[in-house]
Amino acid sequence: MRRLFLLTLPGLAVGFLAGVLAGGLTAIVGQSVDAALVAALALGVPLALMGGGYTMLLINRKVRLGGFAPVALYWLIGFPLARLLHELILTWYVGGTPTLPPDTLGFLAFQGIISAGFAIGFLWLHERVAPYWWRRLAETDADARAVYSRYAEYATVMFEARERRRASRGQRPGTSGKAASRAR
Amino acid sequence: MVDSHDAPAAGLSGEAGSEGSEVTVADTGGEERVWRAGKLEPMPIRPLPDAPPSIHLLGPTVFLLALGVGMGESYMWPRLVLVFGPEIRWLFLIGVTLQAVVMLEMARYAMATGESIFTGAARVFKPIMWFFFVTAILVYMWPGHLSAGMSALEQLTGIPWVVSACVVLILVGILFSLASVIYDVLEKILGFLIGVLVVGTAIIASIAGSWGDLTSTLSGMFAFGYLPDGMMSAEWFPIVVGSIAFAGPSGMQQMWYTLHLRESGAGMGAHVPKIRSLRTSGEQEKIPAHGFMFDTSNPDEMAKWRGWRRWITFDAFLLFWGITMLVTISFTVLAQSAARENPNVKTIIENGDRSAALQAMSDSFASVGGSVLGGLFFGFIAMIGINATLGLFDSFSRGQADMTFFHFPGAKRFKMSHLYAGFLWGVITFGILILLFGPADGPEGILDILAFLSTFAMGAYCVVLLLVNNRMLPKPIRPKWWSNAIIGFGAVFYLGMLFYCMIRFGVVDLG
Numbered sequence: 001m002r003r004l005f006l007l008t009l010p011g012l013a014v015g016f017l018a019g020v021l022a023g024g025l026t027a028i029v030g031q032s033v034d035a036a037l038v039a040a041l042a043l044g045v046p047l048a049l050m051g052g053g054y055t056m057l058l059i060n061r062k063v064r065l066g067g068f069a070p071v072a073l074y075w076l077i078g079f080p081l082a083r084l085l086h087e088l089i090l091t092w093y094v095g096g097t098p099t100l101p102p103d104t105l106g107f108l109a110f111q112g113i114i115s116a117g118f119a120i121g122f123l124w125l126h127e128r129v130a131p132y133w134w135r136r137l138a139e140t141d142a143d144a145r146a147v148y149s150r151y152a153e154y155a156t157v158m159f160e161a162r163e164r165r166r167a168s169r170g171q172r173p174g175t176s177g178k179a180a181s182r183a184r
Numbered sequence: 185m186v187d188s189h190d191a192p193a194a195g196l197s198g199e200a201g202s203e204g205s206e207v208t209v210a211d212t213g214g215e216e217r218v219w220r221a222g223k224l225e226p227m228p229i230r231p232l233p234d235a236p237p238s239i240h241l242l243g244p245t246v247f248l249l250a251l252g253v254g255m256g257e258s259y260m261w262p263r264l265v266l267v268f269g270p271e272i273r274w275l276f277l278i279g280v281t282l283q284a285v286v287m288l289e290m291a292r293y294a295m296a297t298g299e300s301i302f303t304g305a306a307r308v309f310k311p312i313m314w315f316f317f318v319t320a321i322l323v324y325m326w327p328g329h330l331s332a333g334m335s336a337l338e339q340l341t342g343i344p345w346v347v348s349a350c351v352v353l354i355l356v357g358i359l360f361s362l363a364s365v366i367y368d369v370l371e372k373i374l375g376f377l378i379g380v381l382v383v384g385t386a387i388i389a390s391i392a393g394s395w396g397d398l399t400s401t402l403s404g405m406f407a408f409g410y411l412p413d414g415m416m417s418a419e420w421f422p423i424v425v426g427s428i429a430f431a432g433p434s435g436m437q438q439m440w441y442t443l444h445l446r447e448s449g450a451g452m453g454a455h456v457p458k459i460r461s462l463r464t465s466g467e468q469e470k471i472p473a474h475g476f477m478f479d480t481s482n483p484d485e486m487a488k489w490r491g492w493r494r495w496i497t498f499d500a501f502l503l504f505w506g507i508t509m510l511v512t513i514s515f516t517v518l519a520q521s522a523a524r525e526n527p528n529v530k531t532i533i534e535n536g537d538r539s540a541a542l543q544a545m546s547d548s549f550a551s552v553g554g555s556v557l558g559g560l561f562f563g564f565i566a567m568i569g570i571n572a573t574l575g576l577f578d579s580f581s582r583g584q585a586d587m588t589f590f591h592f593p594g595a596k597r598f599k600m601s602h603l604y605a606g607f608l609w610g611v612i613t614f615g616i617l618i619l620l621f622g623p624a625d626g627p628e629g630i631l632d633i634l635a636f637l638s639t640f641a642m643g644a645y646c647v648v649l650l651l652v653n654n655r656m657l658p659k660p661i662r663p664k665w666w667s668n669a670i671i672g673f674g675a676v677f678y679l680g681m682l683f684y685c686m687i688r689f690g691v692v693d694l695g
Contacts, residue, residue, distance in 0.1 A: 018383040043387070068502060083390055103395070110395040113402075114386055117510035120503075121382030128375055 007059060007143055008052035010130035014122055015051025019044035019082070035093065042089035046082035051122065053078070055130070059147050066127055072119040079115035080108045219477035221656035222307030227297060232478035233454045235491030245503045247371075247444045247575050249378050259332075259541065260427045261512050262519030263533050267420070268412045270404030273516070275424065277405045279431030280508050282677070284500045285670045286438050289649045289663060291496045294442035295451025296489075296661055299475035301442040301645070302587050304652035310591065312648060317587045319637050320436055324580045326623075327353065327615035333569010336542065336562040350616050352570065356577050357612045361462040361605060368458075370578055371448075377571050382507060384564060385514040393517035397524075401516045418689040425681040426639070432508050435638040439645055440579035443586055451492050452476045459582065462605040471600050473590065480658040489661060518561070581608040636682070643679030646671050 005012070020040045054074050057063045063070035084100075084107070092098035101107040131151040137144035218226035264272050293304045306313040327349065334345035334352070341348075363369035389398075404410075415424055433441070446453035455476045478485045522544070523530040533541040542565060585603035588595045595603065649671050653663050663671075 014383075018380075018387060021380070021384065079390075106395040110393070110398055111390055113398060114390040114393075117386035117514065118383055118390075120506060120510065121379050121384075121386060124375070124382060125379035128372075128379065 003141065006137060007141065008055040010126055010133050011051035011053070011055030011058075012048045013051075014125045014129065016044045016048035018051075018118070018122070018125075019047035038093050039090060042093075043082065043086040046085045047079075050075070050078035050082055051126075054122075055126070058130075059143055065150055066123070068120070068123060071123045072116055075115040075119040075122065076112055079118050080111035083111045084108065217479075219658065224303070224307050225474040227299075227475045227477040229479050230452065230455055230476040232452060232485050232488045232492070233449070234488055235495045245499045247374065247441065247579065249374075249504065249507055249571075259515075260423075260430070262516045263541065264424065264427055265401070265404070265516050266519055266523055266530050266533050268415060270400040270516070270520075271407035271410040272412070272415075272424075273401065273404040274407050274410060275428050276431050276512065279428040280505055282670065282674050283432035283438070284505045285667060286646065286649070286674060287433075287441065287500045287504055288496060289653055289667060289671055290438050290442050291445055291450070291500075292493075292661070292663060293649075293652050293657065294445040294453060295492050295496065296657055297475035297477060298446055298452035298454070298456045299442075300446065300583070300586050301439050301648065301652065302583065303475065303590055304656055305648045306587075306591055307656050308648070308651045312644075313587060313591060315644070316436065316439065316641065317584065319641050320580060320583055322633075323435060323638050323641070324576065325611055325614055327619055329576060330569060330573055330615075330619075332542075333566045333572070336565035336569065339543065339562045340566065346619050349619055352573060353612045353615050353619075356574060357609055360578060360581075360608055363463075370574060374571060374574060377567055378507070381564060381567055381571070382510065385511055388561075388564075389514035389517045392521045393514075394521065397517045397520040398513070401513055401520070422685045422689060425685060429639055429642060429678055429681070431512075432504070434642065436583070436641050436645070437579065438642075440583050443579070443582045447582075450496070451489075452478060459585070459604055460601040462601060464601075471589065473596065477658070480660045486660060577608060577611065580611055581605075636686075639678060639682045643675050643677075643682065646675035646678065650675070 020043070054063070054071065057070075057074070058065065063074070084104075087101050087107075088098040131148065134144045134148040134151070138148045139145075217229045219229065220226040261273070261276055290301055293299070293301055297304070302313050302316060305316065330349040330352065331345060334349045337343065337348050338345040359369070414420055445451070446456055447458055452475060455472075457471055478489070480486060480489075519529075519533065523533070526544070529541075529544040532544040535541075542562070581604050584607040585600055588603050588607075589598070589600050650668060654668065
C-alpha cells in the first residue's frame, strides 16, 4: 500500500492540493474548524484519488506521456464525479441528509465543461512534478524506474542533441553539417 | 564571396540586402553556405534539431501566458459582459485568435533563424528596430503594472501596496541576479504559478458559477456580428477596441516571446547559448553575432521544420489560446455570479473603478462562499500581478540587452549577461524611485503618448512580421497567404482603430 501511495504521489498530490486549496476553502462560511476540514477534504480527497488513478494509468502505459486528449477524457468523467461527491458530503454534513444538487444533469454538464480547464492545469502541474519524483524513487522501485526511463529517453535525446549543437558551435564554420559538405 | 553552387532555396532577387538569398562564402577555413537576409551579417547554414513531443517543452508559452493573462482577462472582459451581455464575447474570440496567429508568425522567424524579431526588423530596416527599443523604454519603465496585483495583496494582508511593490521589485532583481540560468528558474516559477492559477480558477468557477452563466458565456463567443447600440459611443467604443487589442498579450509582449523561444532552444534557437545571470556571468558562452538558417532544400530538414510547426501550433492553440480562454471564461462566470448575488456589484463594475469592482466581486464571493473565497479571489488577482511582473522585467531586460548587444556599436565588448543585468537593475531602480516619489503610471502629461505607443507597437509589429517573414526567410518556409491575410488584418485593425478613435473621439488610451 505504501509503495502504491509513493508511486502515485504526483497525481495524488496535485489533485489533493488543487481540491483543498481552491475547493475546500470556499465552503467555509464562518464555520468551525472541523466543518472547514470536512469541506476541504470533501473535494481534496476525491480529486486526489482521481489524480492518483491517472498516475497509475500513466505508469501502466494506458495513457501516453504528456498527452492532452487522454487526460481531458479522464477528467471529463472524474471531475464531475468528484464535484458531485463534494456537494453530497457538504449537504450531508450541514443538513444531515446527502442531497443531490438541483438540476443534477445540468450540474454534471457544467462540471464536465469546466473539467477541460482543470485537465489542462492538472496535466501542466503533473508533468512538472512527476519526472522529478520518479527519479527519486527509481533506485528502489522497478515501476518508477520504468516510467522514469520513458522520460529519461526523451531527456537523453534532448541532451544528445544539445551536446551535438555545442560540438558544432565549437567547430570552425564550414566544417560541420550536410550543408557544408554539399558546399565543398 | 561567390554565388551559390546550388539553386537558391528562396527566390533570389539579385539585390543582396533587399531580400533573402542563399550564397556560398569563402573564408580562411574553406567555403560555407549561408543565408543572406538584409544588410546584416549572413546566417550560416546549420542542422535543425528534432522537434520535441508537444507537451514536453512547455516553457516559452509560460512567459506569454504570464504576460498576457492579466487585467484584460480578469477585469476588462467581465466588465464588458456585464455592460453589454455575453454576446459581446465574440469580439474576444477574434482578438485572442488573432493573437494566436501572431504568436505562430513570431515563432516562424525565431525558430527558423534563432534571432529575435527585433533583429529581423533590423535586417529589413534598422530604424524600425530602434523605434521598438525606444518604445519599450518609454512604455515599460513605469511600474504601474504592479499596482493592481499589489493592491489586491494589500486587501489580503493590509501591507501598503507601495511597500510590497518595492519589496517585489528588489526580490525580482535578486532572483534574476543569483539564478544560474535565468530562463530555467523563471520558467519553473511561472510554470508552477500558472498551473495553480489554472486549476484554482477552474475549481472556483465550478463552485461559484452555474450552467446558465457558462452557456451564456460560451454561446456569446459565437454571436458574430452582435454590436449593441451603446458600444459605438465615445464612452465605450475605445474601451471595446482596447479590450480586443489587449485580449491576450499586448504592447510588445509578443515580440519578447521570440527571445524566450530562442532561450528555450526551440528550432534554430538551439544554436544560440542561454543568457547567464550576473552571478554566473563568467560561464556565459560566447554569443554569435548572427542567427543561423537550416537547409530548406533538404527534405529531411523540412520534415523536422514541420515537426516544429506542429509543436508551436499545439502551443498556440491548446496552451496559449486554451488557457487564455479558460481564465477569462472563469472570471466572466465569476463576475456574472457575483452580479447575480449582489446587484450592486453590476453597477460598481460598470462604473469602471477597477479597485472598487474587484473589492465588490470579492465581497460578493465572501457572502456566498465565506471570507476565504473572497480572499482567494484577491489571492488570484495578486498572483496574476506577480506573474506579470516577473515576466515583464525579464522580457524587458532581455529585449533591450538583445538589441543593444547585436546592434549598438561597441556593445559586443560587454557580455550579454552584463547588459541584461544593467537593464534589469536600471528599470528596478527607476521603478522604486517612481513608486516612492512619482506617478507609477508615468507623468500625467505623457500618459496619452504612452497609451498610443503601446497600441501603435502592435500594429507596427504586424507590419514588421509581414516584411520579415516574407522577405527575410527562404521561400519554402514563408507564411501561407491566409496567414499573411490575418496578420494584415491585424495591422489594419490595430492601427485603423487607434487612428479612428483618435480622430473620431479624440481618445488614444484604449486600455
